[in-house]
Amino acid sequence: MRSALRPPHVTQAAFDAALDAFRIAIGDAAVITSTDGLAVYLDPFAPGDARQYSASAALMPASVDEIRAVLVTANRYRIPLWTVSTGRNFAYGGASPRIAGSVVLDLKRMNRVLEVDETLAYAVVEPGVSYFDLYQYLLARHSSLWLDPPASGWGSVVGNTLERGFGATPYGDHAAMQCGMEVVLANGDIVRTGMGAMRNSNSWQVFKAGFGPSYDDMFMQSNFGIVTKLGIWLMPRPAGYRLCHFKFRHDSDLAVIIDTLRPLRLDDTIQSQAVVEHAIRWAAGVSTRRQWYDGAGAMPDAAIDAMASALGIGRWNLRFGLYGPEELVAARFRVIERAFARIPDARLDADGYMNASSMPKGGGDGSQVGIPSMAAFQLLNWRGGNGAHVDLSPICPPTGRDALAQYQRVRARAAEYGFDYYGGFTVGPRHMHHIFAAIFDKDDATQTQAARALIEALIEQLGAAGYGQYRTHLAFMDLAASQYDFNDHALMRLSERIKGALDPQGILSPGKQGIGGARFKD
Incomplete structure (x- = not known):
């Protein structure tokens, strides 16, 4: 019908x-x-x-x-x-x-891998190419390159990059690793950005800027054109790697974790995206909530501590990867180990050095060595029922003060609406993505309505404190955009003028x- x-x-x-x-x-x-x-x-x-x-x-x-x-x-x-x-x-x-x-x-x-350049370490793909597709393409050709997958490998390489998604390797900032687009404008005109503006260019995927203004970022998270081809830089396969996990016993450790981590990211001692996960986020990947607590409202601290102890994890858990020749990895590891040894009760679990062809011991660590998976969807089982989630995604400066302020605000407001704090921080050198998921049973109307109301309240509360969202659900796009209000929303006026022209x-x-x-x- x-x-x-x-x-x-x-x-x-x-x-x-x-x-x-x-x-x-x-x-x-x-x-x-x-x-x-x-x-x-x-x-x-x-x-x-x-x-x-x-x-x-x-x-x-x-x-x-x-x-x-x-x-x-x-x-x-x-x-x-x-x-x-x-x-x-x-x-x-x-x-x-x-x-x-x-x-x-x-x-x-439109699902073709159009090119992979082994020498210059890039790929050119169409929008329908998923991370699984590109991974299989590289695998079948015995490529010496790794991709950087996001949490769910079934997503589009183009789509995730245009939404400024991120992963776990040193190439984890996907927007930063993009180079060269082909875009169809609303009037049907075809534009190639950067060096691709030359008909016979041999540098389209190696130099972003080209000559004159650079437009690639204009087509990210926008509706100014339709991206039909995209270049993405790939990570040359390192000699080997070591995956590291630190576990921190105390909820109050968050600030010192971030302040210890920041200089290690700024000076590139830690090369990869570093992920700081709350105990509930970690536990939701391997268990369900009712195994630890079946009461109403958010899990109390005592239940979280008992769960963390039983699973052998911390209240906060840090994971990252080190890559390169063994002697360089070992030197980086020693510096990192000394830095975090200053935090009381911190525990380190780290795999030994592995050559690049070795699989990680834990399947969930595959994303750190370029292997896409669907492991992130395990979180849908946390609350039971017909699991779903809607995410809050504020940007946060990588300081302990800011991390603690965001965490405390989000956790307290989530508890008011009956939700656990499922969240954590992905830490770059100068900013962090703070991702919180309101997990709900979508067959339960009360939970569903509460999840929506919670995210709306948090966008407004964090916006008032100076923290903007980098991405939102459709339902909150207008609200999130309204937080960017400098000079009476001058940025939106600019976007609308560009939209009207194109x-x-x-x-x-x-x-x-x-x-x-x-x-x-x-």
């Missing part, structure tokens, strides 16, 4: 004509209008009614030419298109459009990051 939904401000006759034109452009099978077919574009983790973000149709072009043909029709009939690479961005909205009734432009059929019909992903949604406010 065909969906009864249609794009806002578009008549039924115009929508029918547009669908006919889309079928001519990309083929009948690539135009989805049935209720059953569109169900896969509903957000599986929606903090509320997933139908609030329903699509009216979905299109699956297989080439740049087909995208351009779709854009001709979308502009003619003013059809809003919500672009996804594979739609696996769960906890942030999945494949659902921000504006109900938009047509999803699903790029998963996409005057407002057809590309309206409402993304709060941009270009004014036409649909009603």
Whole structure:
């Protein structure tokens, strides 16, 4: 049965004509209008009614030419298109459009690895290439390169990079490792950024800037164009590695952990992204909540301490990797060990030095050596029932004072709404991603509503304290954008001016990051 939904401000006759034109452009099978077919574009983790973000149709072009043909029709009939690479961005909205009734432009059929350069250590991929796909591609060719996977390996390399995702190796800042894009603008024009602007360029994936202004970042977390090709730098396989885990007994250790860690990241003694995880986040990967506590409300400290003791973990747990020749890894390790020895009751667990072809002892550590997995989804079992989660993602300076302030605010407010603190910090040299997940049973309306209300309250509370979100679920995009309020929201005014210039019909992903949604406010 065909969906009864249609794009806002578009008549039924115009929508029918547009669908006919889309079928001519990309083929009948690539135009989805049935209720059953569109169900896969509903957000599986929606903090509320997933139908609030329903699509009216979905299109699956297989080439740049087909995208351009779709854009001709979308502009003619003013059809809003919500672009996804594979739609696996769960906890942030999945494949659902921000504006109900938009047509999803699903790029998963554009799934080619176009190039891997072993000498210069980069790949060029299309949007439908997942981390699993690229990993298998490298493996099949006995490549000397590692990729850097995010928490869930089924996601798109392009999509995760454009959302500024991150992983666990020294190449863990995915946006920083991007070099060179091909972008289709709303008018169908094809642009290549940086050195790719030269027709015969031989340096597209090795130098970002090119000549003149650099535009790559403009297409990240934006709706200014459709990225169809992307260069990503890959990590040359090191001689070997050592994976390290520190366990800290006291909840109050967080500040000194971060202050000890920061100089080690700044001077590159610790090369990789360093992850500081709360005991509950660690435990949710290997157990369920009712094994440790089955009461109402957030887990009390006594239950958390008993759980940590039984699992042999700390209240806070630090993990990172060291990479390179054995003598260099050993020297780095000694410096790190001395630094953390100053924290009372800190315990170190570290694998021995392993050559680069060796698998880690624990499967969950695979991401630290370039092996994607789906281990992160174990957290869905924490609360029981039909597990889901929605995430809070504030940026935090890497100081103990800031980390403690964010942690205490988030944990206290989560407890007010009946949620455990499932969270931690991914620490770079000059900033940290603080990720908190409100885990809920989506069949429980009370839990679902509480999860949404909690995230809304935290975005506002942290925003008032000067902490902005780097990414949010669809439901909170406008709220998160509103926190960036310097000079009466001058940044949003700039974004809207760029949007109006590049996409005057407002057809590309309206409402993304709060941009270009004014036409649909009603």
